[in-house]
């Protein structure tokens with residue numbers, strides 16, 4: 001769905017979408033409940049979110065196919081008005097703070113839901129992420145779960161070269177999060193990590209080791225595919241490689 005839609009719409013961020021699609025599939029397929037909220041902090045990977053919403057019949061085929069068309073609500077970055085989207089993302093670093101506010105508000109109102117935030121690893125360069133991390137740990141926001149798409153790449157380079165924040169799990173642990181690390185393409189491991197019991201009221205962090213462009217050999221871990229679009233030949237190759 002991601003490859004075909006991206007090719008038809010002529011819009012990229014395909015590799016970022018493939019990086020997180022397994023995480024979203026597990027969230028939507030096995031973890032998320034009706035009262036839960038979700039924030040795609042790395043808004044540029046919105047096509048993966050739209051694909052999952054289509055998969056679960058939360059949007060129509062026509063809505064999915066309108067991706068990036070004139071007048072469509074389904075742009076490169078998600079905006080309110082789209083199912084599950086409460087907050088426009090795309091400006092990196094802001095989503096986790098909104099997640100903290102949602103979690104705190106839900107607790108104050110005695111509501112049952114949980115909050116899931118999906119960040120990119122490059123996004124953790126933003127200082128606001130760490131302000132939110134400190135806030136969530138201090139307030140023991142145990143209904144908050146963050147996932148980091150740790151693919152090791154960001155727009156202009158490798159995360160370890162731009163700003164090395166490894167090991168992310170330990171850094172969030174220092175802010176009083178219950179932090180773990182899993183293979184972000186292993187559905188069983190993701191489900192286990194996302195449903196594990198909490199510890200001492202701590203927010204949960206799941207650092208997901210991923211491969212940008214997962215499943216398409218010429219895209220995997222290739223920096224230029226952060227932005228590139230598919231030619232007809234490369235589209236056919238990608239579909240052939242992803243075929244079950």
Ligand SMILES: [Mg+2]
Pocket residue numbers: 120121122149150151152153154
């Ligand atoms: Mg990244």
